Amino acid sequence: MEFRNLDTLFGWVLRHREPIVTNDAVHDLRGGGIPAGHPALRSFLGMPLERDGELVGMFALANPPQGFTTGSLDRLAPLAAAATTLIAAYRTEAA
Numbered sequence: 103m104e105f106r107n108l109d110t111l112f113g114w115v116l117r118h119r120e121p122i123v124t125n126d127a128v129h130d131l132r133g134g135g136i137p138a139g140h141p142a143l144r145s146f147l148g149m150p151l152e153r154d155g156e157l158v159g160m161f162a163l164a165n166p167p168q169g170f171t172t173g174s175l176d177r178l179a180p181l182a183a184a185a186t187t188l189i190a191a192y193r194t195e196a197a
Contacts, residue, residue: 152186
């Protein structure tokens with residue numbers, strides 16, 4: 103998948119390799135707003151996936167009824183670790 107507009111919350115995670123947790127996605131300055139026609143976005147959590155200093159991917163979640171907290175990142179850490187391992191294994195196998 104190719105992303106052409108990195109002036110979004112999603113792009114911010116990719117460029118800065120830092121997680122984002124926001125419950126005001128529309129007004130979060132890291133995102134530059136929500137593109138026209140985009141589904142409603144109230145809260146956003148984005149987490150980069152890195153292995154040996156290389157960005158191998160990221161995942162993002164949006165709009166849970168209760169929003170997100172920084173503790174959400176801790177609860178998702180096992181998922182991030184598993185996804186990173188799977189991506190690395192796939193890349194090794196595909197090489």
